[in-house]
Amino acid sequence: MSVSTSPKIVVRGTKKPQSFSDWANKHRKWLFAAPAMIFVGLLIIFPLVWTIYLSLTDSHGSVRAPSQFIGFANYMEVLSDTERFWPAAGRTAYFTITALAVEVVLGMIIALLLWRPFRGEKWVRVAILLPLVATPVAVGMMWRLIFDPNMGFANQMLGWIGIPAQPWLSGQSTALPTTIFMDIWQWTPMVVLIMLAGLTSLSDEPDEAARMDGANAWQRFFFVTLPLMMPTVIVAILLRSIDALKTFDILYATKGKGGGSFHEVETLNIYAYGLSFDYNEYGLSSAVLMIFFFIIIGVMWILTRRKKGIK
Template sequence: MFAAPAMAFVAALIVFPLAWTLYLSLTDASGSVRASADFIGLRNYARILTDTERFWPAVWRTGLFTGVTLAVQVVLGMCVALLLWRPFRGERWVRVAVLLPLVATPVAVGMMWRLIFDPNIGFANQLLGFVGIPPQPWLAGQTSALWTVMLIDIWQWTPMVALILLAGLTSLSDEPQEAALIDGASGWQRFWYITLPLMMPTVIVAVLLRGIDALKTFDILYATKGKGGGSFHEVETLNVYAYGLSFDYNEYARSSAVLVIFFLIIVGAMFVLTRSKADRT
């Protein structure tokens, strides 16, 4: 009963925007936020789901971006967490250095890497020139832009995954490791058969938190490529697509339909991951 007012307030903050977005998606709202809108049912959804030029490519890029960045971040995060698991000299300074990418905002990170990957004056191409590799388009290329943005996202958010996994590692008991060591198990065997199974609930939590965040990535994409995800929409994900419909073309109804579909995708991903966590535990 004491928590009911706060819970009702939080529920209102969540339910009202969702309900309003759902309502807009069923209308023909466009042009001005003050203009009257007529109810048109599911026409916006039919239009969006048959859009093979922008919507489905954006869905594909969203899935590819999320899948690749999440997989690499979990693997690298586990490696970093294992390196920081045991005490060593200078441990505090190393942990601070590892967490530095989390200090800057994503927009600042995007602008910084945009300068680094500049085709003409960027440090990345200068570094490649030292080893005899020709300059690369990086963010300027139609095929390389999305992979370059993935690299930026991996650089910034791998420390967060490592921090979550490190917290899980420090909570593990040393007894299984010591018993396996006495039995002659190698380091890889101890990790694969003892550490990793015990860490799976924590890994799933890290995948859940970072996966949902990766699905919603917008700031880095917009900071590096601008409107539409680039001139050829090379990094346009669902978030960037919905933003463009709303603020570039003032098509609020279509944008709302995209966001409702996107919301359902996120809820589905959350359900799958939480179900996996429940089965593990």
């Protein structure tokens, strides 16, 4: 007696519903990163939104005090301030451009000197990186003592070679260049690290080919090494320009409120800080910070576009 079995009917086109565990396993990299991304996002978004809100109100005296919405009146008042805002903006640009230019050039020179192996190179690299160990406030206080007009070591050294004492931080015309020197002293090692990383990643073949064609050291640098290093140079400029624009601690540690008695080192950061904590003008200070924020975004956009163009 034969037993007949009915054939199994396979329904095609149906898809087994995906379980949560399968979905989580497929997107695990985003799930693990999500808490940190949300936290960082809130840290950025909330202060930004709150600052925008304050910049559109007449908030003063206390952030909890009643305030009225006044639109862009704070921005108009700030942009029409030719006594404090525009001079502070000029000092910010001068500080950033001067410090950045010296740091990039000096960083490239030092990186080229450290590029090839030599005896004791490890100790030299450690010594060059020492300024990065100290905090900017500590660096400012140290140089403030060195440049003290009465007992500072800098004027003593000038006296040994017959040069009269200089006002350094106490002079209206010398205070800002002196603080720029402090920034250069501390942050040039960072540029050296970036440049050195870029140099070590370069291939030796283009330089050897130029050497075989009879190019000297200067020609090989300007026509071979420097063009290949331009993406790295743009990265160094991008990082340092943003950091230099935001410089606050060295300036405040050396000159205090208002950037000095005559506002000689008052940048936009110092100006906004004074409006907030010295005069309690939170609406005006928020407007200054938002203008400053858009300036930084603009600089980042220009440098990023430049970097893409070079690539």
